[in-house]
Amino acid sequence: MATLAIEPVSCLRDNYAWLAYDRGEGVCAVVDPSESEPVKRALAARGLKLTHILNTHHHPDHVGGNLALKAEFGATIVGPGKDAARIPGIDVGVMEADTYSVGSHLAKVFEIPAHTRGHIAFWFEGDAAVFTGDTLFAMGCGRLFEGDPPTMWASLSKLMKLPDGTRIYCGHEYTEANGRFALTVEPGNPDLNARMAEVRATRAQGRPTLPSTIGLEKKTNPFLRPNSPEIRRTLGLEAANDVEVFAETRRRKDVF
């Protein structure tokens, strides 16, 4: 079995929809199409026909292209079962620990609420890839629109259990700004400094900084590092628990 080819489609200002396809099997999914036209152009350029639309959550910049793409291709829309009423055109609602296959490529579903109540991730274990929407970003995490810090920490902790080599495909190109914030709370982290040098060079060339990996995020993402002594010192929270450190990190990022 070939692994899925996964490629970004730039949408709106800083969104990525992701094409995930297997030519041999004739399957092609798009993850979180904010708009239809860039996705159609990307499909046409590659000679692909869309078979599936996967949504991580209901925000318009993740589902805005659903209905137009479904009308054109008859693609099956798969999204969070607990948020089905907010997913345009949904055909299949999936829940925690459900699986869904795109051709022979099996995705395991995780419910990862807090950015939205219904947010899910799709983990393609055999392809070493996870689509994290707006929950886990490169060096960042999503805002807590519909959940509290303990809920988001539990969601991120689920993702942290995936193998270190798992590639992370998220919904936005926020990496450089996230990294600038990360340096304010953990300036002495050598992995973070090395990564930021790479990210700045990549962005200077206009290229995507994604995918990341679980292993790299665990070393450089301040939201996954509440046990870092340096972060705790910076925040003045040496004796706090992980959720309290996470919550303060998130609060500071909200006003960064």
Ligand SMILES: [Zn+2]
């Ligand atoms: Zn969102």
